[in-house]
Amino acid sequence: EIVLTQSPGTLSLSPGERATLSCRASQSVSSSYLAWYQQKPGQAPRLLIYGASSRATGIPERFSGSGSGTDFTLTISRLEPEDFAVYYCQQYGGSFTFGQGTKLEIK
């Protein structure tokens, strides 16, 4: 089973700043099958990025994904107040696994 490790566990930033979230896999992941989700308290997750770098429908351009192999990154170019949430990466490689999440909190 492929294990995804996200870092940092918590990221404290201010609105307007740039956020960089990391997702590292225990073995190589197909870029086609790496996704990122956002979850706010009391809500279901929402798909942000699929295929490592493609934005889902309706996702603002400030969200971008990159990476390949075992290292993937979610970048939020300029934080808006509504971006403070928990973010998960997920891979599919015969089965599905999620990272443990990164909490993005207001500094």
Next chain:
Amino acid sequence: EVQLVESGGGLVQPGGSLRLSCAASGFTFSTYSMNWVRQAPGKGLEWVSYITSSSTTIFYADSVEGRFFISRDNAKNSLYLQMNSLRDEDTAVYYCARVGFWFAEDLWGQGTLVTVSS
């Protein structure tokens, strides 16, 4: 409206059984693979089970293999999860999710809470 609505959660004793349902609407359910994903209180997301559009391929997380069974009825636009031999650690919000492009879950239900406790 494109949506997924889960139901069937509740309080059950350890060792008991429960059947979750997920009603799909607003899209062609029969053409999509589906997932069940759960989230224990205060914890992260855990994938549970996957089923293809025609039910030809099914697989499960190791933590539920042999106890949980996924199924679907395309005529009723519905997905199911039969949960047997429930344990305390199965307590979670259970989400159904549509599997879209590149195996990403592009549509989620609001979740249904399952509590396993004596």
